[in-house]
Amino acid sequence: MHLSWPGGPLRGTAQLPASKSEANRALILQALAGGGTVSNLSDAHDTQLMRRLLAAAPSTAVLDAEDAGTVMRFLTAYLAITGWRGQLTGTARMQERPIAVLVSALRQAGARITYLKKEGFPPLEFAGLIAADTGGPGETEMRGDISSQYISALLMLSPYQPGGLRLRLTGPVGSRPYIDMTLALMRRFGADWMVEGDTIRVGPTPYQPTDYTVEADWSAASYWYSLVALAPAGSEITLPGLREQSLQGDQAIGSLMAHFGVQTTFLPDGIHLRQVPLPADNEQLFFDFTNCPDLAQTVAVVAATLAIPVEMTGLESLRIKETDRIAALQTELAKFGGNLREVGAGRFRVESTGFTVDKQMVDTYHDHRMAMAFAPLALRGPLTIAAPLVVKKSYPRFWKELAQAGFTTREAE
Numbered sequence: 383m384h385l386s387w388p389g390g391p392l393r394g395t396a397q398l399p400a401s402k403s404e405a406n407r408a409l410i411l412q413a414l415a416g417g418g419t420v421s422n423l424s425d426a427h428d429t430q431l432m433r434r435l436l437a438a439a440p441s442t443a444v445l446d447a448e449d450a451g452t453v454m455r456f457l458t459a460y461l462a463i464t465g466w467r468g469q470l471t472g473t474a475r476m477q478e479r480p481i482a483v484l485v486s487a488l489r490q491a492g493a494r495i496t497y498l499k500k501e502g503f504p505p506l507e508f509a510g511l512i513a514a515d516t517g518g519p520g521e522t523e524m525r526g527d528i529s530s531q532y533i534s535a536l537l538m539l540s541p542y543q544p545g546g547l548r549l550r551l552t553g554p555v556g557s558r559p560y561i562d563m564t565l566a567l568m569r570r571f572g573a574d575w576m577v578e579g580d581t582i583r584v585g586p587t588p589y590q591p592t593d594y595t596v597e598a599d600w601s602a603a604s605y606w607y608s609l610v611a612l613a614p615a616g617s618e619i620t621l622p623g624l625r626e627q628s629l630q631g632d633q634a635i636g637s638l639m640a641h642f643g644v645q646t647t648f649l650p651d652g653i654h655l656r657q658v659p660l661p662a663d664n665e666q667l668f669f670d671f672t673n674c675p676d677l678a679q680t681v682a683v684v685a686a687t688l689a690i691p692v693e694m695t696g697l698e699s700l701r702i703k704e705t706d707r708i709a710a711l712q713t714e715l716a717k718f719g720g721n722l723r724e725v726g727a728g729r730f731r732v733e734s735t736g737f738t739v740d741k742q743m744v745d746t747y748h749d750h751r752m753a754m755a756f757a758p759l760a761l762r763g764p765l766t767i768a769a770p771l772v773v774k775k776s777y778p779r780f781w782k783e784l785a786q787a788g789f790t791t792r793e794a795e
């Protein structure tokens with residue numbers, strides 16, 4: 383896709399997809415509750431895939447979670463605890479994304495799961511559930527530094543384990559807002575839980591049919607923040623559907639982007655973004671992405687383009703997402719004069735010299751966020767996005783919205 387900007391400020395209203403994180407939790411909870419409606423489901427591939435696989439599971443022996451982490455992890459817990467028999471697979475990349483922490487915890491709960499290829503990775507074989515004979519709740523420990531999705535998956539199914547579950551989280555925990563989102567949605571659907579220090583106790587209270595409306599996606603909004611940051615002076619954009627009281631940790635994009643001259647105003651339904659002068663205290667920026675890993679690519683690209691050096695930590699989980707996002711960022715930023723380098727254990731610095739956009743080709747690595755994080759560079763010069771369709775994972779309308787906002791988009795031949 384060739385992408386370019388005709389000049390002048392960016393203005394208007396852009397439609398966001400609904401959050402795939404909220405939707406994919408609500409779909410699991412709805413399936414367990416046996417009723418209720420989930421409204422504002424997006425057409426994001428990950429959401430539609432979750433819906434289809436949940437509907438197909440009772441009569442299907444092989445399910446394919448493709449490249450969707452939440453689908454793979456949440457369905458693994460759902461299929462295990464509901465005693466499903468069959469195989470759950472995924473793309474070649476999914477077969478490199480670890481799942482052992484979740485499988486071990488589910489085995490402890492009586493699930494019979496085996497690895498079909500590499501130990502610790504999908505595809506998985508499910509052979510039903512051995513009923514536990516406990517009087518009280520099951521007890522499990524889980525480490526929280528690889529993926530929070532294992533914890534969310536186990537928590538959502540825990541009301542359906544005999545006696546519920548006491549889950550102790552060990553070591554550092556990443557992506558914690560996603561665990562909080564899981565707990566908040568479980569409570570909406572009638573679950574009974576409490577947190578005591580590092581332990582979460584979930585009672586065996588089944589979910590109730592509940593109506594839930596999914597909020598717009600703050601991670602998708604992050605690309606509009608970068609567009610406003612990189613566009614000519616006077617740019618502004620309205621994003622309907624976002625709430626000030628959000629369950630999504632990626633709402634943090636608002637405070638991160640304030641450092642790059644984007645001001646957020648909450649409206650009765652949504653937000654308004656406006657470009658304002660850069661703050662004077664941008665000398666030593668230090669951002670920790672432990673709680674919002676999906677924002678790292680967006681912020682790295684904006685920082686490099688504006689030549690505002692930023693020290694970044696909390697990037698560990700980026701190596702095991704849709705691609706190795708650290709390596710992908712390093713390669714793609716270098717094409718423009720940007721640089722992301724490790725400056726100490728787990729500490730990275732993004733900076734640039736002579737950042738120039740002039741017809742480079744951005745490779746996308748099967749990663750929607752690589753395509754969307756780099757697209758705003760088209761405001762600074764023409765560029766080509768190698769595989770634009772990757773955005774369908776979370777934001778299928780992304781290119782249409784850019785065209786609507788005034789970008790010239792042309793299929794690459």
Ligand SMILES: O=C(O)C1=C[C@@H](OP(=O)(O)O)[C@@H](O)[C@H](O)C1
Pocket residue numbers: 402403404451452528529530531534556557560675676699
């Ligand atoms: O639970 C979720 O909905 C998600 C959790 C995060 O993953 P990790 O917990 O693996 O960091 C995030 O990166 C992903 O896009 C969605």
Ligand SMILES: C=C(OP(=O)(O)O)C(=O)O
Pocket residue numbers: 449450451452453676703704751776
């Ligand atoms: C990491 C992501 O997704 P998932 O883990 O659900 O595949 C993402 O959307 O950035």
